[in-house]
Amino acid sequence: MKTLLASLLLTLPSLAQAGDYDGMVRASLLPGWRLPNGDHMAALRLELADGWKTYWRTPGDAGIPPSFDWRASGNLEGVFVSWPSPDVFWQSGMRSVGYKHEVTLPLRLRLRDGHRDAELHGVIDIGICKDVCLPQRLEVSATLPASGAKPDPRIAAAMADLPYGAEDAGVTSVDCEIGPAQRGLGLSVAIDLPGATGQEETVIEFRDPELWVADPETSVRNGQLVAKTRIRHMANPAFALDRSAMTLTVLGGRIPVEIRGCD
Structure with missing residues (x-):
């Protein structure tokens, strides 16, 4: 897959150094709420500068696939990412699949102990694209309180936007x-x-x-x-x-x- 990704990156409209475009995307965690079975609902929120887009789980031949590393988290056994319905983009005759403006990715977390707080820390590797395309590495952290029981309407809206x-x-x-x-x-x-x-x-x-x-x-x-x-x-x-x-x-x-x- 590394060889394929390298070949795909060479076909993108133009690659640039991430440092030249700092601030084009902002990531944050919505701490969400604890579920009755001890799992926790949270979300990763990505906000993009005007004209920029990022990619869906399968980005197409013109996109950069996202990846997530949650290993530094505490009281966490597993993370399931849900993907709201994306848009299809065409650029230089190539197709990509993703999101513009902003996207909220619901995260269902399986905890080691559903009665305790959890610490969620993620290293997120994504691609963003406008006239140029570039990879971005983002770090996010949040405490997920065991006492939180009220659903977040932003996460609920993202869940409602999943494909049928x-x-x-x-x-x-x-x-x-x-x-x-x-x-x-x-x-x-x-x-x-x-x-x-x-x-x-x-x-x-x-x-x-x-x-x-x-x-x-x-x-x-x-x-x-x-x-x-x-x-x-x-x-x-x-x-x-x-x-x-x-x-x-x-x-x-x-x-x-x-x-x-x-x-």
């Missing part, structure tokens, strides 16, 4: 066809999605971080939304594709939809 599940969106079938392609496999996904317009963009992900997935070509054919892509393994030219491990996200249409697995 397939059932809630009225998806009735998701069919996959897999065949050989140059240096990998070709994948075509046909979705029965009510209200599809042909203006949608799709993102296809797999759990295996060594799989590279091209930005899909998306269209409406015979009443179905069809996404076609190419997949290759970064280390092994011969590989099996687990279709149940696929996540397909539909953006830019009537509603955002996240679909897991296919027939």
Whole structure:
């Protein structure tokens, strides 16, 4: 993946030194509230200067993938990041997926002891882009009080902006066809999605971080939304594709939809 990331960075419109653009993004933690089962809801808030954007979990070939390091935290076992519905951007003929202005990423935290305060410390590596694209490293810290029980409306609003599940969106079938392609496999996904317009963009992900997935070509054919892509393994030219491990996200249409697995 490091080799792939390096090659992608070389294709970005222009890379600059982060020090030349300090202050283009600001990060903070919303301490949130303690849940009845002992987990804690918090959020990472990113605020961007005018005209700047940052990237979604799968940023596209023109984006920089975000990463999070929470190892310096106290009373913490795990962090699950939720991703509100992003926008699709085009720059220099390349697609990226992300957010502009600001974004709040809900964090569900599993604690070692749900009756005690927790200390959340994160080192966040993200990319930001305007006329130039550059990586940014941000550090955030906050105390998460065990006594906090009142939900934060900013976090609740971000949770409400997550993509719909397939059932809630009225998806009735998701069919996959897999065949050989140059240096990998070709994948075509046909979705029965009510209200599809042909203006949608799709993102296809797999759990295996060594799989590279091209930005899909998306269209409406015979009443179905069809996404076609190419997949290759970064280390092994011969590989099996687990279709149940696929996540397909539909953006830019009537509603955002996240679909897991296919027939």
